[in-house]
Amino acid sequence: MTALEVSEQITRLRRVFNDILQVSDLARLRSTVQKLEQQAADPELWQNQERAQQITSELSRCKTKLEKLNFVAARLDDAVVSLELAAEHETAPDSAQLVTEAATELQELEQLIGELEAQTLLNGKYDEYPAVMTIRAGAGGVDAADFAEMLQRMYLRYAEKKGYLTRIMDVSYAEEAGIKSCTIEFDEPYAFGTLSVESGTHRLVRMSPFNSAGKRQTSFAAVEVIPLLPEASTVEIPDSEIRVDVYRSSGPGGQSVNTTDSAVRITHLPTGIVVAMQNEKSQLQNRAAALRVLQSRLLILQREAEAAKKKELAGEITAAWGDQMRSYVLAPYQMVKDLRTQHEVNTPQAVFDGALDGFLAAGIRWRSLRQNAGV
Structure with missing residues (x-):
């Protein structure tokens, strides 16, 4: 894969990921995690087992989603940095290696972003x-x-x-x-x-x-x-x-x-x-x-x-x-x-x-x- 192809793929994945972030409402998700963490820390929570399980389960789900969004954002940035380094040192011996590393990174990100994109579609009545x-x-x-x-x-x-x-x-x-x-x-x-x-x-x-x-x-x-x-x-x-x-x-x-x-x-x-x-x-x-x-x-x-x-x-x-x-x-x-x-x-x-x-x-x-x- 050439540097141009890697750049085009990064642009496409960035566009899809930005749509996911918009649907996910990152600010609201962070606020939800904070509120659930406060509720989970309440020592009286487990007096009601059913409510405690609902809160801890929802907290786990929201934290997992937030961590995955942050993880994908960081890896997209890393891919951009690798590509920029390759462009700055185009004649250096390790330039091709940097492009290859960015391409490999994008293959894994393609799957992760695809999974996140699918999860944003889970809005059915019983989902x-x-x-x-x-x-x-x-x-x-x-x-x-x-x-x-x-x-x-x-x-x-x-x-x-x-x-x-x-x-x-x-x-x-x-x-x-x-x-x-x-x-x-x-x-x-x-x-x-x-x-x-x-x-x-x-x-x-x-x-x-x-x-x-x-x-x-x-x-x-x-x-x-x-x-x-x-x-x-x-x-x-x-x-x-x-x-x-x-x-x-x-x-x-x-x-x-x-x-x-x-x-x-x-x-x-x-x-x-x-x-x-x-x-x-x-x-x-x-x-x-x-x-x-x-x-x-x-x-x-x-x-x-x-x-x-x-x-x-x-x-x-x-x-x-x-x-x-x-x-x-x-x-x-x-x-x-x-x-x-x-x-x-x-x-x-x-x-x-x-x-x-x-x-x-x-x-x-x-x-x-x-x-x-x-x-």
Whole structure:
């Protein structure tokens, strides 16, 4: 990359970053951090656990955003300095090296600014809430169950890298390998806005480890993401409208992990919605957690009357041919491609290890463009 090309890229990134700063309102963000820090320092804060958790969580989110904005601003300035030094000493032996260093710096900044740009678009009605993700094995037999478990690990690794608090609320294990389904809570502000673009059918193509002939196998899994709404926003559900079944929690292979019937499955009779929980130790705790998720689902249906909006938030996903939104190809070549945004990488193992930032940012921008176009 030439010095002129680096200069043009810096100008473009600076323009995008200035737009981000304007939307982020840096002065207001600093003021918010200061106020939250004062509230967090109040020794009486933890007398109200729920309020304390809300304040500390919001403080963490705002400080992380502020630190990232300051970090990107400093690195943009460093790139400018490197380019200026290269121009001043154009004939010096290290001039080309300075241009190369600036170009390398800009490649990393391109990704960081892209992520920040996507985050400014999280202004939907439910975007600020934590999320509940359900992963279901689709067509493909044992490979599909194994793929569902691979996706479970992928999202948990992503959350771990981001510092999200996660909780596996329910897992249904398959007989031979993998899982039939799982439900994961992501307890982080804006988790729904970020992860909701993952809703849809995911497709895996690979040489099957479960096929003695080593043939290539295509399998599918469905991902559904809903917002976990505050308890104060939940709807009342008459006891006559639900059926509660209790059973013993189980682990892989059906091995019992609990000697009492503590797992709970709640069926909402009018809608047919089923929510199962087995993470907590007591039946009462599992029942309360299941009811909260059910209430969140019902509130979405209640507030969004149109079928198209219901599908957008809760999803009707077939997990089969013709419905996939992303393909993970491990054979005969290596590729992960989002079929909506066309975002593509050739490092599937990194993606399965939680490297999802590029796909999430592209998905958020794609969704914003569709909303602006009225699609």
